[in-house]
Amino acid sequence: MSTPLLSARDVNVRFGITRPGDMPWTKPRRLHAVNGVSFDIMPGQTLGVVGESGCGKSTLARALIRTVPATGQVIWEGREDLLALSPRKMLAYRSDIQMIFQDPLASLNPRMTLGQIISEPLRTHRPDLSRDEVRTRVARIMDRVGLLPQMINRYPHEFSGGQCQRIGIARALAVEPKLLICDEPVSALDVSIQAQVVELLQELQRDLNLAILFIAHDLSVVKHISDEVMVLYLGRVMEAAPKERLYTDPQHPYTQALMSAVPVPDPKIERTKTIIPLSGDLPSPMSPPSGCVFRTRCPRAQADCAETVPAPGTDVHRCACLHPGPLSAEEVA
Amino acid sequence: MVANQHKMEALADRLSEEDPVAGRSLWADARRRFFANRAAVAGLGILLVVALFAAFGGLIAQWSNEELDYAVMGAIATEGAPSLSNGHYFGTDDLGRDLFARTVQGTQVSLMVGLVGALVAVVVGTIYGATAGYVGGRVDSVMMRAVDILMAIPYMFVLILILVMYGRSMTALFVGLGLISWLEMSRIVRGQTLSLKNREFIEAARATGVPAVTIIRRHVVPNLLGVIAVYATLLVPLMILTESFISFLGLGVQEPLTSLGALISEGAGTIAYGTIWQLGFPLLFFCLTLFGFFFVGDGLRDALDPKDR
Numbered sequence: 001m002s003t004p005l006l007s008a009r010d011v012n013v014r015f016g017i018t019r020p021g022d023m024p025w026t027k028p029r030r031l032h033a034v035n036g037v038s039f040d041i042m043p044g045q046t047l048g049v050v051g052e053s054g055c056g057k058s059t060l061a062r063a064l065i066r067t068v069p070a071t072g073q074v075i076w077e078g079r080e081d082l083l084a085l086s087p088r089k090m091l092a093y094r095s096d097i098q099m100i101f102q103d104p105l106a107s108l109n110p111r112m113t114l115g116q117i118i119s120e121p122l123r124t125h126r127p128d129l130s131r132d133e134v135r136t137r138v139a140r141i142m143d144r145v146g147l148l149p150q151m152i153n154r155y156p157h158e159f160s161g162g163q164c165q166r167i168g169i170a171r172a173l174a175v176e177p178k179l180l181i182c183d184e185p186v187s188a189l190d191v192s193i194q195a196q197v198v199e200l201l202q203e204l205q206r207d208l209n210l211a212i213l214f215i216a217h218d219l220s221v222v223k224h225i226s227d228e229v230m231v232l233y234l235g236r237v238m239e240a241a242p243k244e245r246l247y248t249d250p251q252h253p254y255t256q257a258l259m260s261a262v263p264v265p266d267p268k269i270e271r272t273k274t275i276i277p278l279s280g281d282l283p284s285p286m287s288p289p290s291g292c293v294f295r296t297r298c299p300r301a302q303a304d305c306a307e308t309v310p311a312p313g314t315d316v317h318r319c320a321c322l323h324p325g326p327l328s329a330e331e332v333a
Numbered sequence: 334m335v336a337n338q339h340k341m342e343a344l345a346d347r348l349s350e351e352d353p354v355a356g357r358s359l360w361a362d363a364r365r366r367f368f369a370n371r372a373a374v375a376g377l378g379i380l381l382v383v384a385l386f387a388a389f390g391g392l393i394a395q396w397s398n399e400e401l402d403y404a405v406m407g408a409i410a411t412e413g414a415p416s417l418s419n420g421h422y423f424g425t426d427d428l429g430r431d432l433f434a435r436t437v438q439g440t441q442v443s444l445m446v447g448l449v450g451a452l453v454a455v456v457v458g459t460i461y462g463a464t465a466g467y468v469g470g471r472v473d474s475v476m477m478r479a480v481d482i483l484m485a486i487p488y489m490f491v492l493i494l495i496l497v498m499y500g501r502s503m504t505a506l507f508v509g510l511g512l513i514s515w516l517e518m519s520r521i522v523r524g525q526t527l528s529l530k531n532r533e534f535i536e537a538a539r540a541t542g543v544p545a546v547t548i549i550r551r552h553v554v555p556n557l558l559g560v561i562a563v564y565a566t567l568l569v570p571l572m573i574l575t576e577s578f579i580s581f582l583g584l585g586v587q588e589p590l591t592s593l594g595a596l597i598s599e600g601a602g603t604i605a606y607g608t609i610w611q612l613g614f615p616l617l618f619f620c621l622t623l624f625g626f627f628f629v630g631d632g633l634r635d636a637l638d639p640k641d642r
């Protein structure tokens with residue numbers, strides 16, 4: 001097997017939460033936003049990351065690009081631990097990992113023209129390029145993502161959401177990264193535009209041999225684009241497997257619940273399909289349940305679930321559950 | 334189908350606009366809204382008149398601001414009244430000096446005080462506030478506590494103390510006003526920077542590895558300029574008012590220099606002798622200046638923050 005482009009091992013992110021009224025010496029409360037997450041991304045492949053809002057997906061992405069402090073290891077091409085690099089050394093890898101964001105308009109500086117926005121990473125990482133070379137590269141990438149050349153002097157607020165996301169993609173790809181992190185890139189877009197943007201990403205991935213970390217909050221969006229899917233809950237990995245395995249044979253009750261919410265195009269299946277409702281609310285990430293974090297909402301929870309923290313293991317198909325298995329008859333009923 | 338439609342639209346776009354179009358920047362939008370605001374335009378007009386008066390009034394004046402007109406001395410209330418024939422367009426002051434020339438001089442000084450005060454506030458306050466807000470954490474706490482402490486000191490008291498201790502000079506006045514003017518500005522800028530810092534485009538720049546100084550210069554400050562411009566235009570009249578108050582107390586600029594505040598003070602002192610013009614003309618220019626700045630400041634605020642409408 002080839003070496004992964006990026007392999008994360010036991011990544012943890014903890015935030016210190018200080019409330020406005022706190023005295024300077026009171027200890028901040030800990031929020032464990034990402035808890036022992038490990039995964040590999042192969043060159044040119046896509047890892048889908050799925051989980052409810054607030055489960056730490058964006059924080060995981062930020063940990064990889066080091067805009068939040070994280071512990072653990074993020075090994076790049078089997079050589080360098082990105083989390084251990086000095087900020088100066090890290091700079092060299094920042095052009096290899098680029099990110100596009102959830103809110104397309106908010107990710108573009110309203111005071112800069114499209115040309116200035118797209119060329120910023122180039123100007124940062126390739127100061128050796130002349131202005132003309134930068135201009136040709138910007139023009140080429142704009143054409144590649146479907147933006148018209150005469151738009152170059154326009155400002156972000158003059159564009160639609162879908163076009164703004166194309167600008168974000170162009171900015172990310174201008175420096176020819178190897179890994180593209182897409183943090184819910186289509187959640188803010190209309191359904192018809194969503195398909196266009198996902199299609200564009202897939203096309204670019206094929207042509208440029210891009211690896212993609214694709215974040216979404218439901219399983220249906222990542223289904224087309226992913227090679228492997230990882231399900232997160234309260235900062236922990238619940239289940240991770242190659243796409244086929246996960247969609248046909250989910251083992252974890254949380255994945256099964258998420259799966260039941262995925263709409264099926266065939267109306268016959270749709271009617272016979274069972275919806276497993278997730279009972280109860282998401283627990284506060286400040287005080288997660290003991291043992292298995294999912295136990296407060298798990299239909300299969302038993303006494304031992306409150307004591308032992310299930311480990312996901314290291315198989316191809318990882319599942320952090322003490323009682324894994326396909327949906328049983330009484331659960332469906 | 335969708336792709337086809339996309340292509341059609343692209344084609345239509347291409348046909349209608351051959352050349353790269355200059356985009357409408359947010360600034361251009363704001364300019365349009367500003368000039369659509371009648372009060373703001375009137376304010377701008379007033380300020381223009383006051384500025385022209387301060388800059389070129391000296392050329393029209395028949396007398397210098399220091400000469401004493403011995404012809405009117407002793408009978409100021411009758412002979413010193415505004416008149417075109419003897420060249421005292423605004424009359425004379427108590428000592429027989431030409432009030433037109435004095436008002437020109439006073440307007441110059443007051444405008445300078447206001448503009449210099451605001452300039453110090455803009456430069457120091459922006460750099461200080463943006464740094465505190467962007468760096469955050471402990472640095473931010475320390476920097477903003479320092480501002481809190483400085484703000485807790487009654488500034489008028491300090492200003493008066495400085496003027497009494499170091500003599501009543503222009504320099505002391507500028508230093509005193511400069512010291513206090515940037516505090517509020519740095520707070521405002523820091524607050525805005527904090528909210529900007531969490532915006533995704535700043536995160537995008539950080540993720541790409543743009544250096545912090547460049548982020549502040551390229552991404553933070555341009556997005557603060559609106560707030561800074563509004564606050565600075567509103568700060569100018571406040572500085573003028575502060576200076577006038579100090580001059581009114583007799584601690585401001587020293588003779589032979591004068592300011593609108595000092596002239597108003599003198600005019601108010603002699604009003605019992607029936608020389609109403611000695612109060613009226615300085616007061617007129619004082620009010621015009623203040624109104625002008627307030628109107629323009631309000632106009633800028635509305636123009637730059639279209640969410641309110």
Ligand SMILES: Nc1ncnc2c1ncn2[C@@H]1O[C@H](COP(=O)(O)OP(=O)(O)OP(=O)(O)O)[C@@H](O)[C@H]1O
Pocket residue numbers: 015016017031033051052053054055056057058059060217285
């Ligand atoms: N800078 C921060 N300081 C403190 N807590 C944070 C910070 N950023 C995120 N959190 C907390 O960490 C948890 C995970 O947040 P995160 O943004 O990663 O969620 P998410 O899965 O991306 O959600 P969404 O789908 O809404 O984007 C949340 O509880 C959030 O409140």
Ligand code: SF4
Pocket residue numbers: 253254292293294295296298299300301302305310320321322323324
């Ligand atoms: S460990 Fe227990 S509570 Fe957690 S998912 Fe499995 S069965 Fe449910």
Ligand SMILES: [Mg+2]
Pocket residue numbers: 057058059102183184
């Ligand atoms: Mg998120």
